[in-house]
Amino acid sequence: MLAGYQLRGVHGQTVEALARRILSGEIPEGATLDLLALREELDVSLTALREALKVLSAKGIIDARQKRGTFVQPRSTWNMLDGDVLRWRSAGPPDPDLLEHLAEVRSIVEPAAAKLAAQRATDTDLADMDDALTRMAGAAGKPGELVDADLDFHRALLGATHNQLVVQMERVIASGLAMRDQVVHNADPADDPVPSHRKVLEAIRAGDAEAAEQAMRALVDKASEDLRRISGH
Amino acid sequence: MLAGYQLRGVHGQTVEALARRILSGEIPEGATLDLLALREELDVSLTALREALKVLSAKGIIDARQKRGTFVQPRSTWNMLDGDVLRWRSAGPPDPDLLEHLAEVRSIVEPAAAKLAAQRATDTDLADMDDALTRMAGAAGKPGELVDADLDFHRALLGATHNQLVVQMERVIASGLAMRDQVVHNADPADDPVPSHRKVLEAIRAGDAEAAEQAMRALVDKASEDLRRISGH
């Protein structure tokens, strides 16, 4: 049960089904949706379908205009930073570009976050990170727990920036970790993730912004490197 | 007409009204929504209300569970990077924290984006940025056009990273510019924004990643500085 970073099934399965068709490209960008046909295919009422469309519309995936019809919007207007959208995308066949982009965002955001965290972390923040690290150390062998604890560490770190918007990047990182797991499965037991994380934490605890930034940069650079090596680029 | 970076009225006014009430704190976090009461207050049908709720639910603002009720979620789960959410927030009384956080995200993302852009910008990207810069230079005195061109420049720059996720940060930047405009109104005509932007563009054109990063850092640092000075901190 590695559903640790899977959001609760907030929106019914109609949305999921529709989203999958669009995200996968089965229904391409620019296409006009045939609501009546979809209604039959998905075997739901029109109102239920429209509620699903409202969700997708809220995420910038479709646009429903009177008289003209309901269109799939270009991918550039999709809310790629939305947790659901990321999850739907990662559900399909693994997209190497997406993985690359996710890693890139991490390497932009996380070192900067570590820097801020070093300047602002409260005792509670530190305790949260410490707790996650302890659980990481104790989860050797149990891949599910390890990923959960890993994510918790990064979540706590982002929280320590005390910047609401930075905290939201959690979704990107969670998605990145989830997709990585789909690809790697059995990580090399030789490289223990704990020391590198501890290095970050200690720099933050010491309030050394530069050291924290650098330690985090090393961490995400290694992650990117691992990814590149595995995805065969 | 400074609606340049205002999204088309995608979702009806019911969503807007509900969103305002929640975002403003009138309906606080954790509150249980009384659908029947809201139905009357907003004077819409229940299905229309439910569609509005679906939109808010898609943005992580509320959570509707059968039998238990519909709850306002804690702010930490709201999709703060969503364009609509940002717009709704900036509609209310200006939140100094939000401005600060927006500026912080800019100062994290944009220098990194400039660096990537220097490595990847195509001729088209450069032309787009150049065009925006030209329009900036020609829009002296006309504040609306200036902001539009400014935003276009940053949009083009983000596009030049060729990273879908980074491109999405446009919403954050657009929101930041919009909120800044609400506050400053009449900018000091003494400081012309064009030279600093041109410096960034030229570094990108030259493919000098470090210079581009630095030039952009200088730019956003100055913006943050201006903001801090005005908002009276």
Add this chain to the structure above:
DNA sequence: GTGTCAAGATATATTACTAAATTAGTATCT
């Protein structure tokens, strides 16, 4: 050419109903 008007199409809203899910209370049995 430009503006106005009518017709057609389609998303949007309304009403009223049924179904499903889940909590809490109640009764029953051991």
Add this chain to the structure above:
DNA sequence: AGATACTAATTTAGTAATATATCTTGACAC
């Protein structure tokens, strides 16, 4: 008395049929 099983109440979720509002297109007049 305590645990289990049943029942009721509440509230979201879904269905269906119908009406309305608004946008697009094309035609027609000016």
